[in-house]
Every structure is written in structure tokens, then in C-alpha cells.
Amino acid sequence: MASTTNDGLPPQPSVPLVTATSSQAAQLGWTSRRRLAVATTAALIWGFTRAGVDNQILNVGGWSSFSRFWRALVNPELAGDFLRLTWDATVTTLSFAVLGSVLSLLLGAIGAVGLSELFAGRGMLWRSVRALLVIPRAIHEILWALLLVQVLGFDPLVAVLAIAIPFGAVTAKVFAETFDEADRAPFLALRASGANRVQAFAYGVLPSVRGDLVSYAFYRFECAIRSAAVLGVIGVGGLGFQLDLSFETLRYGEIWTLIAALMLLSGGAEAMSTRVRSSRSRLATKATIGLLLVLIPLSVNWSGIDPRSLWSARTVSLARSFGNRIFPPRLGPDGWGELVSASIDTIAMSVLATALAATMGLALALLSRGSGSSLRSFLIRLCLLLTRAVPAPIWAFLFVLILFPGIWPGVVGLAVYNIGVLGRLFAETIDEADDRPTAALAAIGATPTQRFFYGLLPTTAPRLLALSLYRWEVIVRETVVVGVVGAGGLGQLINEHLAARDFAAVLGALGAMVVIALCLDALSATARTALR
Amino acid sequence: MTPPLAVELREVSVQFGSITALNAVSIQVPAGQKVALVGSSGAGKSSLLRAVAGQVEISAGSVHALGEQIAELRPRTARAVRARIGLIAQSLDLALPLRVIHNVNAGQLGCWSSFGAFRSLVRPATGPAEQVLEQVGLKDRLWARTDELSGGERQRVAIARVLLQVPELILADEPTASVDPKLADDMMALLCRGDHALLVSAHNPQLARRHVDRLLAIRNGTVVFDVAASDIDDGDLLGFYDQ
Numbered sequence: 001m002a003s004t005t006n007d008g009l010p011p012q013p014s015v016p017l018v019t020a021t022s023s024q025a026a027q028l029g030w031t032s033r034r035r036l037a038v039a040t041t042a043a044l045i046w047g048f049t050r051a052g053v054d055n056q057i058l059n060v061g062g063w064s065s066f067s068r069f070w071r072a073l074v075n076p077e078l079a080g081d082f083l084r085l086t087w088d089a090t091v092t093t094l095s096f097a098v099l100g101s102v103l104s105l106l107l108g109a110i111g112a113v114g115l116s117e118l119f120a121g122r123g124m125l126w127r128s129v130r131a132l133l134v135i136p137r138a139i140h141e142i143l144w145a146l147l148l149v150q151v152l153g154f155d156p157l158v159a160v161l162a163i164a165i166p167f168g169a170v171t172a173k174v175f176a177e178t179f180d181e182a183d184r185a186p187f188l189a190l191r192a193s194g195a196n197r198v199q200a201f202a203y204g205v206l207p208s209v210r211g212d213l214v215s216y217a218f219y220r221f222e223c224a225i226r227s228a229a230v231l232g233v234i235g236v237g238g239l240g241f242q243l244d245l246s247f248e249t250l251r252y253g254e255i256w257t258l259i260a261a262l263m264l265l266s267g268g269a270e271a272m273s274t275r276v277r278s279s280r281s282r283l284a285t286k287a288t289i290g291l292l293l294v295l296i297p298l299s300v301n302w303s304g305i306d307p308r309s310l311w312s313a314r315t316v317s318l319a320r321s322f323g324n325r326i327f328p329p330r331l332g333p334d335g336w337g338e339l340v341s342a343s344i345d346t347i348a349m350s351v352l353a354t355a356l357a358a359t360m361g362l363a364l365a366l367l368s369r370g371s372g373s374s375l376r377s378f379l380i381r382l383c384l385l386l387t388r389a390v391p392a393p394i395w396a397f398l399f400v401l402i403l404f405p406g407i408w409p410g411v412v413g414l415a416v417y418n419i420g421v422l423g424r425l426f427a428e429t430i431d432e433a434d435d436r437p438t439a440a441l442a443a444i445g446a447t448p449t450q451r452f453f454y455g456l457l458p459t460t461a462p463r464l465l466a467l468s469l470y471r472w473e474v475i476v477r478e479t480v481v482v483g484v485v486g487a488g489g490l491g492q493l494i495n496e497h498l499a500a501r502d503f504a505a506v507l508g509a510l511g512a513m514v515v516i517a518l519c520l521d522a523l524s525a526t527a528r529t530a531l532r
Numbered sequence: 533m534t535p536p537l538a539v540e541l542r543e544v545s546v547q548f549g550s551i552t553a554l555n556a557v558s559i560q561v562p563a564g565q566k567v568a569l570v571g572s573s574g575a576g577k578s579s580l581l582r583a584v585a586g587q588v589e590i591s592a593g594s595v596h597a598l599g600e601q602i603a604e605l606r607p608r609t610a611r612a613v614r615a616r617i618g619l620i621a622q623s624l625d626l627a628l629p630l631r632v633i634h635n636v637n638a639g640q641l642g643c644w645s646s647f648g649a650f651r652s653l654v655r656p657a658t659g660p661a662e663q664v665l666e667q668v669g670l671k672d673r674l675w676a677r678t679d680e681l682s683g684g685e686r687q688r689v690a691i692a693r694v695l696l697q698v699p700e701l702i703l704a705d706e707p708t709a710s711v712d713p714k715l716a717d718d719m720m721a722l723l724c725r726g727d728h729a730l731l732v733s734a735h736n737p738q739l740a741r742r743h744v745d746r747l748l749a750i751r752n753g754t755v756v757f758d759v760a761a762s763d764i765d766d767g768d769l770l771g772f773y774d775q
Contacts, residue, residue, distance in 0.1 A: 437627045439625070440625030441625075443614060445611040445613070450641045454638045458629045458630040458634075
């Protein structure tokens with residue numbers, strides 16, 4: 001590291017010929033980035049200390065089960081009965097995803113009207129809708145599902161609503177930002193010539209943002225597939241549920257059949273969404289949207305969803321008693337100590353999982369584009385699809401076999417899942433990067449490693465770091481997913497309170513989750529500005 | 533004895549799909565000679581430079597740079613040859629988020645180990661970089677981020693990188709395209725100073741003529757004339773563009 005003193009003394013002799021002004025300029029320019037680097041290092045060291053690093057991590061005793069799981073890869077269950085079961089579970093997961101994302105888009109569109117400056121201005125309405133939407137966004141789908149189960153039982157509506165509520169909130173935010181960032185001149189011109197807000201919006205704003213909205217909607221659908229799979233784990237059915245059952249009964253062959261189905265479903269949705277987002281053909285987009293519209297009634301029919309159960313007498317009475325018992329929020333039986341400790345575990349888990357996922361994701365993304373070998377590239381991409389198609393709690397279950405209980409199984413489970421997500425994003429970023437600086441360095445004889453440090457890394461690093469920070473915000477929320485399977489943190493605490501039917505303590509812990517999510521969002525936003 | 537050749541093209545053709553960028557071009561540039569390529573945009577100047585640098589695949593003929601066919605060499609040997617060739621590309625090819633000093637020092641990558649390159653990012657030697665930046669008038673921007681620089685300043689950084697490299701052959705594609713005329717004159721003088729051979733495509737042939745030894749005019753992928761700079765005047769050049 002170069003000198004960080006600011007007393008104007010000549011810097012250390014090992015840097016020859018440097019002048020005082022240039023070293024000062026270096027310091028000024030580096031400050032924000034350097035601070036970010038120091039903060040990141042400190043966070044990692046703290047995370048490791050919190051998680052504990054000693055010989056009590058690896059559980060060698062579980063190695064035989066762990067390796068049996070991987071060996072079953074070549075021996076998946078292909079019996080007719082099980083294939084039919086897998087098919088049914090796949091369709092169930094798909095129907096949850098379709099209905100959940102459609103409902104989230106409806107909610108998002110309505111919410112966006114309240115959030116957009118075009119409609120709401122920046123008055124009281126805007127402020128209150130904004131404040132209100134923070135809460136559903138901060139709580140992960142799986143927590144929504146756990147809460148909804150208390151009122152609705154194991155109804156398929158639980159899965160659909162658990163997806164639609166948080167997704168609807170984030171869609172509202174994104175749609176509103178899209179409206180507000182669009183060129184406002186056409187809108188104002190129409191308003192000036194007497195059109196009302198809705199007319200001016202429909203003719204002046206919507207045409208120019210339609211592509212963005214459609215592309216985001218498909219991205220959401222892609223995420224909904226993964227969420228629908230995770231939700232199964234808590235018992236609402238579908239592939240996640242079957243995976244959980246097969247895991248608990250140690251039928252590894254079945255697991256691989258289910259994983260294959262998940263990969264096909266996830267991969268198919270991603271391929272479709274990528275095509276729609278990159279395609280310029282209106283026709284292809286329309287055909288895909290048409291297909292999805294057909295899927296809506298089919299999904300309703302398949303999942304047997306009946307919205308009337310939302311206002312059935314049973315639901316109303318359960319909701320009332322749930323409402324009475326959840327307010328006012330309070331601490332659990334072990335008081336502040338437990339809540340604070342679980343919160344700290346949650347933060348540590350998110351930091352470690354993000355760092356691990358980003359490092360591995362970058363390594364795989366770089367390997368997947370290495371010179372020529374398309375087979376290697378294909379295998380790595382398949383591997384990335386595998387890691388993100390399988391829900392994080394399933395990975396956590398797997399790693400519990402070889403890691404002693406604590407937060408490490410949760411960290412590794414979350415990291416493995418997010419390697420797939422980040423690896424794909426990183427690979428896209430690197431593919432889209434300007435390759436001229438790298439090519440120019442190659443032409444004057446730079447080695448691949450040198451080209452990486454002087455060409456590719458500087459041009460892509462800000463984007464890669466920003467993606468990692470965005471992902472950190474998601475991972476903080478996802479820690480509860482591995483928490484509910486026993487990996488510690490707030491998720492585990494909430495699950496314990498739920499099991500004890502201590503709903504007021506559940507609300508207390510949820511409050512802590514919202515506060516943590518908001519604080520870390522703000523931290524991540526600050527870090528991202530430092531990158532610019 | 534004939535002097536060794538810095539560049540030799542024999543019947544070189546370059547094809548981009550159905551477009552012929554170079555059509556059976558043969559030229560020889562002796563070591564140390566300064567040559568300007570003139571011709572309207574799309575004539576094939578950039579393709580010729582990129583063919584010499586080994587950045588495009590040639591569809592026929594052979595290219596020798598500093599006596600070697602780079603495309604035929606093993607990576608290690610090719611690297612040693614490439615380290616002796618300096619490049620200033622039209623798009624500049626600088627890593628914009630890097631500081632100026634690192635982009636200038638990158639000129640030495642061909643001679644550095646990977647570790648040395650990495651170490652220099654953390655603790656760069658500033659002396660040599662400062663010296664060449666002073667020559668292009670950018671000494672005070674040593675620590676600036678390259679994306680904070682204007683187009684003309686970036687071009688001077690690219691020139692500084694090549695000056696630091698001290699190559700035997702410089703390939704420059706419109707290196708003075710976005711600087712003012714006075715500065716362009718200085719830059720051109722700078723590029724022509726030294727023992728290296730120079731192949732430069734020029735958007736301003738009158739300017740180039742004052743500094744180089746020889747002019748090669750290219751039209752539709754073929755060389756249409758090849759003269760000593762002293763044998764032609766600005767009027768002849770204008771006549772060429774009018775055709």
C-alpha cells in the first residue's frame with residue numbers, strides 16, 4: 001500500500017521519483033474506494049470470527065452420506081410412478097410461479113401508480129405508499145408463507161400470495177422508477193393540450209417504456225420459478241416439497257430426478273426470458289405473452305386455487321385470532337440477548353455468503369469464457385444452472401452432512417445457490433464488456449493474467465462489485481430461508497417462535513429483520529456510490 | 533547490404549464477410565522508416581495496420597512484422613515479438629477506469645512478469661511514466677482516472693504508453709484525430725522521433741507529409757501510389773482525394 005499520511009512529507013523511498021502533488025492526488029482519488037476496501041476486509045474478518053474458524057467445522061463422519069448423494073447423480077430414479085410424481089410437482093411449481101408473478105404484476109402496476117411522480121406528485125400519498133412498500137420488500141417469500149400458513153393452512157393460495165406480496169412491492173418500485181425516468185416531454189405536451197393524467201400517460205409514457213416493463217416482468221417470472229421451488233420446502237407442495245421429502249428419507253436417486261426437473265424448468269424460464277429481453281421481434285414476444293396468458297387459467301385449474309377461501313368464515317376467524325395474538329410485538333422468552341445474537345448471525349451469514357458466492361461466481365464466469373473450449377463453457381454454465389435451480393435450503397441440508405451445525409451450513413448453502421445467480425450475471429457482464437483494451441494489450445504481448453489486471457478487471461470491476469452489493473441486499477433477506485431449516489440467525493428464531501405459537505415474538509423478530517434489511521440496503525447504496 | 537525490413541506484406545488480402553478490405557497488398561517498410569498511410573475512410577488503412585499487428589485474420593498472403601510471422605509463432609515467442617511492437621489504435625483501447633499511470637505503464641506488460649504487473653497496480657514506479665507524460669504535455673494528469681480525461685488527452689496517454697514501450701515498430705491508427713492542429717503537429721513530430729519504424733494512418737495527409745519519409749495511398753483495398761514524402765506536395769494530395 002502506498003503512503004496514506006497526509007502531512008505532505010515525501011513518501012517512502014521505495015517509490016522512486018514520485019512528487020508530493022501526485023501522491024496527494026492519488027490519495028484524494030483513492031479515498032472513497034480505499035475506505036470501501038478497508039470496510040469490506042473488516043466485514044469479512046468480523047464475519048469469520050463470528051462464524052468461528054477452527055477444526056470443529058468439518059464433520060468427517062458425514063462424508064459417506066455426502067458422497068453417496070453425489071454418486072447418485074449417475075443413478076437417478078426413473079421408475080414410472082416417480083416420474084409421474086415429478087411431473088405433477090413440476091406443474092404445481094410452475095402454476096405457483098405463473099399465478100404468483102401475474103398477481104405481483106397486477107399489484108406492482110397498481111402500486112406503481114401510487115409511487116410514480118407522474119400520478120402522485122411528491123406529496124403525502126407518495127410518501128406514505130413508499131414507506132409502506134418497504135415492509136413487504138424486506139420480508140422474504142418464505143416468511144410470508146410461514147405467516148400465511150397460520151391463517152390459510154396449507155392452501156395453494158399461500159404459495160401464490162407469498163410470491164405476489166414481496167414481488168408486487170419490488171415491481172411497484174421498479175415500474176414507478178421506470179415511469180419517472182422516462183422522457184417527460186411527451187407527457188407534459190399532452191397534458192398541456194388538455195389530456196388528463198391517465199390519457200397523457202397512455203399516449204406519452206407507456207409506449208416508450210413498454211419494452212422495459214415487459215422485460216422486467218419476464219425477469220420476475222424467472223425469479224418466481226425459483227421462489228416457488230423454495231416455498232415447497234415449507235410444505236405447500238411442488239418440487240421443493242418433494243425434494244425435502246426425498247432428502248429426509250435419504251433417497252438420493254429421487255433427488256437427482258427432481259433436480260433435473262428443476263433445472264429444466266428454471267433453465268427453460270431463463271431461456272425464454274433472455275430471448276424475450278434480447279429479441280427485437282414483437283411477434284416472438286407476443287407469442288410468449290400469449291402462451292403465458294393461456295397458462296393462467298390452466299394454473300388456476302391445476303393448483304385448485306379458490307380465492308373464496310380468503311374470506312371464508314374459517315379464514316376470518318383464524319385471521320382475527322392471529323391478529324389478536326401478534327400485536328403488540330414483543331421479545332421472545334430469552335429477551336434481547338437472543339434477538340441481538342440472531343440478528344448478528346444473520347448479518348455475518350450474509351457477508352460470508354456474499355463474499356464466497358462472488359469469488360466463486362467470478363472464477364467460474366472467467367473459466368466459462370476461456371479461450372475456445374465450448375465444452376468446458378457448456379459444462380460450467382450447466383453447473384451454474386444446477387446451483388441456482390436447487391433451493392438454498394436444500395444445499396444447506398446437504399452441507400449439514402459434512403459441516404457441524406452453526407452458521408457455516410447456512411453460509412455454504414446460500415453461497416452455493418448464489419454462485420449460480422452471480423456467476424450468470426458476471427458472465428453476462430464480462431461478455432458485454434468492451435474487449436478492445438484487452439485486445440490491444442494482447443497485441444503488445446501481455447499475458448492472459450496481465451490482460452485480466454490491466455484490461456478486463458478495471459473495465460468490469462465497478463459493475464461486478466455493484467452486482468455483488470445488490471446481491472448482498474437479497475442474500476440478507478435469503479438468510480431466513482436457510483434459517484428455517486436450522487442454520488441459525490433470525491430465520492431460525494422466527495421459526496422457533498412460530499412453532500411455539502408465540503406470534504407476538506414472531507412480529508418482534510420480523511421487526512428486527514426489517515430494520516436490518518433497511519440498514520444494510522442503505523450501507524450497500526453508500527458503497528455503490530463510492531464505486532462511481 | 534539491404535537494411536532489415538520492419539514490415540513486409542506479400543499479396544495480403546483481408547475479407548470481412550463479402551467485403552474486401554485489402555486486396556493483394558504488397559508493401560515493404562525498412563527498419564526505422566516513417567510511413568504514412570493516406571486515403572479516405574473505409575479505404576483499408578485500419579485493416580492494413582490491424583493485419584500487421586495480427587489483430588485480423590488474413591485470407592491470403594503473408595505478413596512479416598520485425599521479420600517474424602506472428603500468427604505462426606508459438607505463444608511465448610509471439611509474445612516476445614509483440615513486446616517490440618507499439619500500438620496506438622483508433623479507439624484508443626485504454627482501460628478507462630484505470631489511472632493514467634497504469635495505462636501508461638501497461639506499455640511494458642510484454643516484458644513484465646504477471647506478478648510484476650500486479651505489483652505495479654499496487655505500487656507503481658512513477659518515474660518513467662512521468663517522463664513520457666511530460667513529453668506529451670500531461671505530466672500533471674499522472675494520477676487522474678483515464679475516464680476523466682478529454683478525447684485529445686486520452687489520445688496523448690495512448691502515445692505516452694507507446695513512448696514508454698520503446699518499440700522497434702509503431703503502428704498508429706489516426707493518433708492525432710481529436711487534438712487541435714498545433715498539438716497534432718507536436719504529436720506527429722514526437723512519433724517520428726527515434727529509431728523505430730512507423731506506420732501511421734493519417735486523417736490529415738498534409739500534416740503527415742511534413743514529418744514522415746514516405747506516403748502510401750490506399751483506395752478500395754489496394755495501394756494506388758507509393759512515393760517519398762519529398763516528391764509530393766499538398767496539391768498532389770488534394771488531387772488524390774478529389775478523384
